[in-house]
Amino acid sequence: MLETPPGMPIVYVVDDEPSVRDALRLLFQSVGMKVVEFENAHAALAGADDLESGCLITDLRMPLMNGIDLIEALRKRGCRLPVIVISAHGDVKLAVRALKAGANDFVEKPFNDQDLLDLVNSALNLPPGSDRSQAVSGDMAARVGQITSRELVVLKQIVAGRSNKLIARDLDISPRTVEAHRARVMQKMQASSVAELVSLALRAGIVLDEDLV
Amino acid sequence: MSEQPVQPGAGYYDPSISLTLPSRLLVHLVTAAAYYGAGMLAFAVFPIGNGVAGIWPAAGISVAAMLLLGPSVSLAIFFSDFLVNLNTGLPVVHALLLAIGAVGEALIAWYLLTRIAGFDPRLRRIKDVTAFVTAGVLPAAMFCMMPRLLLIAVMGDAGPMPVPNAQTVFVGSLGHGLGVLLVAPVILSWTAERPLLKPSAEFFLLLLAAVLLNAAAFTATPSGPASALLYAVFVVVLWAALRFGPRETSDVMLLTAIFATWAAWRASGPFIISNQIEALYSLGLFLMIATVTALLLAAAARERSASAQRVEESEHAHRMLIEQMREGVITLDGLRRFAFVSDRFCALSGWQRQDLIGRPFTQLVATTDRLRLEQALNDTEGGQDVQIEVALERAGEGTMLASVAPRRLAGSAGQPKRIMAVVADITESRRAAELSRLRLQQIAHTNRVQSMDEMAIAFAHEIAQPLTAITSYAQAARRFLSSGAGAIGPARESIDGAEREARRGSEIVRRIRGFVQDRKSERVPQVADLLVGEVARLAEPEVRQHGVELRTDLCGSGCRVFVDPVQIQQVLLNLVRNAAEAIAEAGSAIRLITLKSINAPPDGVAFAVIDSGPGFAAAEMEKIFEPFYTSKPDGVGIGLALCRSIIEDHDGQLHGAAEPDRGATFTFTLKEFRDA
Numbered sequence: 001m002l003e004t005p006p007g008m009p010i011v012y013v014v015d016d017e018p019s020v021r022d023a024l025r026l027l028f029q030s031v032g033m034k035v036v037e038f039e040n041a042h043a044a045l046a047g048a049d050d051l052e053s054g055c056l057i058t059d060l061r062m063p064l065m066n067g068i069d070l071i072e073a074l075r076k077r078g079c080r081l082p083v084i085v086i087s088a089h090g091d092v093k094l095a096v097r098a099l100k101a102g103a104n105d106f107v108e109k110p111f112n113d114q115d116l117l118d119l120v121n122s123a124l125n126l127p128p129g130s131d132r133s134q135a136v137s138g139d140m141a142a143r144v145g146q147i148t149s150r151e152l153v154v155l156k157q158i159v160a161g162r163s164n165k166l167i168a169r170d171l172d173i174s175p176r177t178v179e180a181h182r183a184r185v186m187q188k189m190q191a192s193s194v195a196e197l198v199s200l201a202l203r204a205g206i207v208l209d210e211d212l213v
Numbered sequence: 214m215s216e217q218p219v220q221p222g223a224g225y226y227d228p229s230i231s232l233t234l235p236s237r238l239l240v241h242l243v244t245a246a247a248y249y250g251a252g253m254l255a256f257a258v259f260p261i262g263n264g265v266a267g268i269w270p271a272a273g274i275s276v277a278a279m280l281l282l283g284p285s286v287s288l289a290i291f292f293s294d295f296l297v298n299l300n301t302g303l304p305v306v307h308a309l310l311l312a313i314g315a316v317g318e319a320l321i322a323w324y325l326l327t328r329i330a331g332f333d334p335r336l337r338r339i340k341d342v343t344a345f346v347t348a349g350v351l352p353a354a355m356f357c358m359m360p361r362l363l364l365i366a367v368m369g370d371a372g373p374m375p376v377p378n379a380q381t382v383f384v385g386s387l388g389h390g391l392g393v394l395l396v397a398p399v400i401l402s403w404t405a406e407r408p409l410l411k412p413s414a415e416f417f418l419l420l421l422a423a424v425l426l427n428a429a430a431f432t433a434t435p436s437g438p439a440s441a442l443l444y445a446v447f448v449v450v451l452w453a454a455l456r457f458g459p460r461e462t463s464d465v466m467l468l469t470a471i472f473a474t475w476a477a478w479r480a481s482g483p484f485i486i487s488n489q490i491e492a493l494y495s496l497g498l499f500l501m502i503a504t505v506t507a508l509l510l511a512a513a514a515r516e517r518s519a520s521a522q523r524v525e526e527s528e529h530a531h532r533m534l535i536e537q538m539r540e541g542v543i544t545l546d547g548l549r550r551f552a553f554v555s556d557r558f559c560a561l562s563g564w565q566r567q568d569l570i571g572r573p574f575t576q577l578v579a580t581t582d583r584l585r586l587e588q589a590l591n592d593t594e595g596g597q598d599v600q601i602e603v604a605l606e607r608a609g610e611g612t613m614l615a616s617v618a619p620r621r622l623a624g625s626a627g628q629p630k631r632i633m634a635v636v637a638d639i640t641e642s643r644r645a646a647e648l649s650r651l652r653l654q655q656i657a658h659t660n661r662v663q664s665m666d667e668m669a670i671a672f673a674h675e676i677a678q679p680l681t682a683i684t685s686y687a688q689a690a691r692r693f694l695s696s697g698a699g700a701i702g703p704a705r706e707s708i709d710g711a712e713r714e715a716r717r718g719s720e721i722v723r724r725i726r727g728f729v730q731d732r733k734s735e736r737v738p739q740v741a742d743l744l745v746g747e748v749a750r751l752a753e754p755e756v757r758q759h760g761v762e763l764r765t766d767l768c769g770s771g772c773r774v775f776v777d778p779v780q781i782q783q784v785l786l787n788l789v790r791n792a793a794e795a796i797a798e799a800g801s802a803i804r805l806i807t808l809k810s811i812n813a814p815p816d817g818v819a820f821a822v823i824d825s826g827p828g829f830a831a832a833e834m835e836k837i838f839e840p841f842y843t844s845k846p847d848g849v850g851i852g853l854a855l856c857r858s859i860i861e862d863h864d865g866q867l868h869g870a871a872e873p874d875r876g877a878t879f880t881f882t883l884k885e886f887r888d889a
Binding site: 017019020022024026027030031039061062063086088089109110111112113160 | 431670673674675676680681682683684685686688689690692693696699703706707710711714717757758760762834
């Protein structure tokens with residue numbers, strides 16, 4: 001099915017939205033990467049045995065079979081391909097579920113091209129079979145270093161999917177203060193969404209899988 | 214004497230009086246005495262000989278008594294007559310036979326008159342007078358002599374009395390007939406009607422005139438000029454008939470008869486010609502003709518005044534009815550000018566009656582409506598039922614919206630056609646309808662905003678797709694462009710893609726804005742298939758989220774409906790979303806919704822939403838349309854009730870049909886719009 005020279009990294013795109021697939025194809029083409037498109041999870045699974053080295057980008061919400069089920073099915077079949085989830089639903093719970101299912105990263109639609117390319121690149125550079133707990137880069141260390149202990153408590157609560165109100169009650173502070181903490185955490189971690197924050201926090205090792213709901 | 218109540222409607226008056234036994238005996242005795250007195254008087258005044266008197270008022274007493282007291286009075290009559298006959302020197306057999314004849318004639322008259330349906334012995338109608346004459350007077354006259362004539366026919370000339378000749382028989386019959394005709398009406402009318410407690414001066418004047426004129430007429434010498442005074446009696450009769458009634462008329466006639474008889478007895482007056490028999494002939498005939506004429510005249514006059522009174526009463530009732538109506542009533546003459554306006558119409562329009570009468574109706578109507586009103590008024594000529602709505606100018610200022618229902622008034626041929634119209638002020642009800650439509654609009658809008666709220670995530674997802682694509686296309690284009698001349702082709706491709714997606718995004722935004730905008734409800738011709746297509750696009754993101762497939766099945770005929778497009782889309786969207794949620798909730802294996810437009814001959818377009826969901830039980834069918842009924846855990850339950858209201862506002866009916874586990878179908882049909 002796939003007629004590509006061996007060793008050449010391929011980006012597999014699974015999205016029911018043709019325009020998104022097309023745009024991603026052109027984006028990766030512009031940096032000299034080859035793209036293979038699947039219009040749904042079933043098609044991707046059907047071709048799973050032929051998937052070579054590369055990276056898989058999948059949408060979360062798709063008819064018949066969603067992205068999380070796809071990841072689980074792939075992992076069950078022993079496919080260790082790095083997976084980046086893209087979704088228009090910036091929902092913490094969904095992000096967490098995807099990451100727990102074995103996704104390497106979670107990116108909210110619409111995304112910054114450079115971020116996505118960086119993620120794909122770093123995923124491709126991973127030794128095959130390794131999970132997402134890659135070495136914390138110097139940049140990441142710098143980000144985490146700025147977080148105060150109080151902010152860290154709040155961050156852990158946020159990635160656990162708790163609302164501002166619940167956090168405020170738990171820590172016995174006002175929701176307004178929680179909001180301020182949250183804004184600073186997002187800023188310091190350079191996360192554009194909570195989903196991304198979860199992804200970053202996991203990668204930085206601030207939180208562990210067990211912390212997630 | 215008590216007045217018997219008149220039976221309502223039947224027009225039958227029962228003259229019989231009910232009495233206790235002692236008073237009944239007394240009345241019978243009085244009757245017997247009166248009969249005896251009248252009989253003796255007749256023989257004293259007019260003895261023809263041979264047991265026959267020239268005039269027999271006792272017959273009137275017996276007939277009247279029979280009608281008032283019933284056949285039981287026969288005994289009293291029999292003995293009185295027998296005694297009178299004996300007193301006149303008749304042999305016992307003849308006296309007996311004459312008495313049988315006297316009772317017989319009264320019985321026959323009573324029998325016949327009580328068999329005539331609706332006979333009223335007060336003689337207030339012409340038909341009562343003719344019935345009285347033919348079934349009361351004539352049989353009595355014909356029967357009175359029968360038993361005696363029969364005896365003579367059987368026994369021959371055996372009795373001590375000479376055989377009465379034909380003339381005697383005729384005079385006797387005439388005398389009996391006259392007696393009934395003159396006396397019975399007086400007795401019957403005086404017992405039937407309440408006696409005059411306060412007789413008017415005019416009544417006494419009438420009696421005085423009758424006495425004086427009769428005295429003058431009947432004391433004159435037969436050949437003298439004063440004998441013409443006899444005709445003056447008719448003036449008094451006319452007076453009594455027209456100003457009073459049958460009772461006073463019969464009084465006057467009885468008075469006249471008394472004078473005439475008295476004059477004949479004294480051998481004076483106009484009827485004394487040569488001998489007594491001839492005098493009786495002419496006197497009897499005169500009284501017979503005059504009395505029948507007088508009674509007929511009185512009945513006619515009474516009937517006429519009664520009918521005039523009925524007309525007046527019915528007119529009064531109609532007028533009352535018209536003024537009780539909430540609507541105004543007007544009649545227009547042949548030139549469509551106001552001929553009558555009810556008070557209510559004046560109140561509604563604010564005009565005074567004198568400002569309206571004689572004015573053309575169309576002048577009151579807004580110029581734009583005049584032609585239509587003329588047309589409607591013309592249409593009434595064919596007897597059509599017409600109703601139109603026009604703006605009616607009110608007195609002072611302002612107009613009212615009036616519903617006018619004109620009808621042609623029945624009139625004789627050749628006469629100009631008059632029109633009656635019922636005019637109702639529908640300004641308020643129209644305003645109320647407007648208000649309820651406005652309320653529906655507001656609820657509908659709230660519902661749309663709420664649906665949008667619920668669909669926001671789906672729409673955010675929907676809009677995120679083109680935005681994602683645009684971002685990626687743009688970034689790809691930039692990279693291609695900076696990588697050198699060879700990449701122009703892919704760069705253009707990327708830019709084209711970005712443009713296409715930007716259009717798609719703005720299309721989604723337009724659709725949402727159009728749907729959720731609070732705007733005035735407006736009916737426009739709309740192609741049914743376009744409506745369905747638009748709804749499919751609106752509903753698709755959310756339906757897809759539920760993992761349900763949405764198909765459309767269009768009629769393809771391009772037929773149009775005249776609707777508020779947003780409201781109809783809203784109904785279809787509600788139905789589709791309900792279906793999708795039901796399928797998702799039930800976790801149905803087949804997950805399909807079909808949105809259809811169907812040609813519905815002869816002049817309709819049907820819309821249907823068919824789902825493969827769990828359906829619902831027939832018992833729930835009516836309940837699901839009730840406001841605040843919901844099967845959804847977080848539903849408000851306004852959706853279907855609102856859908857039904859919207860469809861009804863579009864003159865359609867929303868129907869649901871379902872089988873448990875086989876899915877549900879919701880359908881409504883709208884009238885097809887065609888260019889006039």
